[in-house]
Amino acid sequence: xxxxxxxxxxxxxxKEIILDDINLRVEEKEFLAIIGPNGxxxxxxLKLILGINPLQSGSISVLGKEPSKSLSHIxxxxxxxxxxxxxxxxxxxxxxxxxxxxxxxxxxxGKEEILCAMGAxxxxxxxxxxxxxxxxxxxxxxxxxxxxxxxxxxPKILILDEPTSSIDISGQRSIYExxxxxxENITIIVVSHDISVILxxxxxxxHINKTLSYHDISDKKHTFHTHGNEGHFCEVELLxxxxxxxxxxxxxxxxxxxxxxxxxxxxxxWREKK
Amino acid sequence: xxxxxxFEFMQHALLAGLLVSFAAGIIGSLIVVNRMVFLAGGxxxxxxxxxxxxxxxxxxxxxxxxxxxxxxxxxxxxxTLKTRHxxxxxxGLIWAVGMAIGVIFVDLTPGYNVDLMSYLFGSxxxxxxxxxxxxxxxxxxxxxxxxxxxRDILAVSYDSEYAGLRGVNVKFxxxxxxxxxxxxxxxxxxxxxxxxxxxxxTIPVYIAEKLSSSLFSMMFLSGGIATLFTxxxxxxxxxxxxxxxxxxxxxSALSLGLFLLLHKxx
Numbered sequence: 207x208x209x210x211x212x213x214x215x216x217x218x219x220x221k222e223i224i225l226d227d228i229n230l231r232v233e234e235k236e237f238l239a240i241i242g243p244n245g246x247x248x249x250x251x252l253k254l255i256l257g258i259n260p261l262q263s264g265s266i267s268v269l270g271k272e273p274s275k276s277l278s279h280i281x282x283x284x285x286x287x288x289x290x291x292x293x294x295x296x297x298x299x300x301x302x303x304x305x306x307x308x309x310x311x312x313x314x315x316g317k318e319e320i321l322c323a324m325g326a327x328x329x330x331x332x333x334x335x336x337x338x339x340x341x342x343x344x345x346x347x348x349x350x351x352x353x354x355x356x357x358x359x360x361p362k363i364l365i366l367d368e369p370t371s372s373i374d375i376s377g378q379r380s381i382y383e384x385x386x387x388x389x390e391n392i393t394i395i396v397v398s399h400d401i402s403v404i405l406x407x408x409x410x411x412x413h414i415n416k417t418l419s420y421h422d423i424s425d426k427k428h429t430f431h432t433h434g435n436e437g438h439f440c441e442v443e444l445l446x447x448x449x450x451x452x453x454x455x456x457x458x459x460x461x462x463x464x465x466x467x468x469x470x471x472x473x474x475x476w477r478e479k480k
Numbered sequence: 481x482x483x484x485x486x487f488e489f490m491q492h493a494l495l496a497g498l499l500v501s502f503a504a505g506i507i508g509s510l511i512v513v514n515r516m517v518f519l520a521g522g523x524x525x526x527x528x529x530x531x532x533x534x535x536x537x538x539x540x541x542x543x544x545x546x547x548x549x550x551x552x553x554x555x556x557x558x559x560t561l562k563t564r565h566x567x568x569x570x571x572g573l574i575w576a577v578g579m580a581i582g583v584i585f586v587d588l589t590p591g592y593n594v595d596l597m598s599y600l601f602g603s604x605x606x607x608x609x610x611x612x613x614x615x616x617x618x619x620x621x622x623x624x625x626x627x628x629x630x631r632d633i634l635a636v637s638y639d640s641e642y643a644g645l646r647g648v649n650v651k652f653x654x655x656x657x658x659x660x661x662x663x664x665x666x667x668x669x670x671x672x673x674x675x676x677x678x679x680x681x682t683i684p685v686y687i688a689e690k691l692s693s694s695l696f697s698m699m700f701l702s703g704g705i706a707t708l709f710t711x712x713x714x715x716x717x718x719x720x721x722x723x724x725x726x727x728x729x730x731x732s733a734l735s736l737g738l739f740l741l742l743h744k745x746x
Binding site: 256258277278280282284290292293294295296299300302303304305313314315337339355359 | 513627628630631634635637638639641642643644645646647689692693694695697698
């Protein structure tokens, strides 16, 4: 079943085109990694899927409806969860914000809502922190709370914007392990520019830099080998794997020909990284 | 001090101090967590334009100042919701223009020499019964709004983008907070004056923030702390014959310093 379908999407701020003729289909229980350079349009695409940015041309359908009508089925974890850490708010209160406007009591929170929020915290392993102040948690713990907040609405799709940008390597791993478990029931879309870590967990990758190119990588998992002491992939190997089918002048093939024009996006990633 | 309580003006002063401090504590909390301190400062000073207009047209001062301040709040809300990056410039502009309008209309009023100082630094010893009713009514409205819409206000204050995605009307609550701030500023003018009102909206809040684990407890704690400061300031003002508004702020600032020292030690 297709959960998100984007057709011929073009978006511009003022006159500068950010996204140019994007086509994308996300299937149920897919784990899609959206990668690409800063300013390449990743966040803009997310905001369009979430209905925060208005549609200019083309179409987006989320669970068969327009984005703003499907919001209650989307869990969203925003990019920077380290802002507002002084804010006097308990973990449980943050999680309860995730509830959609279903039947709510006249004042405060309903018993069901509290139970549901505790359940979401349990899912991410943070139930013991429910009464703690959000500012007293570490970056990784706070990210788990934000995921719990998104789970609170029992989403069919979970969208995360740079979920590990401010977390150390071991924290990043445990976030992705958590997402892997959640992926058994939920479609997951993660935006990141840390391509090496995320591609180990994703089943597909979309590279966005104004235009989009899509790679199904689920069948290539076995070709991955982790190198290095921190579990990062060898970049060349990664690109070799991704580019093998469409790029015959990949840097890893050993041709070393630097003068070829960069038309393949995967090679473009490699060039950016350099 | 006790014998002073026999005077009606002193009873009014205490009651006004209580009502305004509590309102300022609650609204100040919302202003601080939403990072609207500069906005509140702008609204406070702009409301002088309303005072000038009220004097010129012979309207009640509270009415003129309230309408003008709410107008300024709506204008600021509209501008900041649209173009956030230019917001400090707009606020600075509205701030200055509001005061200029006030000064010019007072100039234009024939045979009337308004005591500018009493609005800049407060005149808590000249609170009328009508003023008290207005203050009490506003506090009641504030209490209702923050309890009834607590979770929406919390969601908008903590993470407005997310609140919007969860179906909370962010613009409505943002504007509501600004309007309540404007009205609180107007009643606080009577107690501490429009120059000092920002201190009253922020100092107790800063202390309460360090001691609270939820927005709700922060609002009521800062209300309590603000009331304490006001009473202590009034006592100082009465005992040493000093301007009441300035005394309240000095007491607050000294207490804040003391608090920070003790807080750091622990």
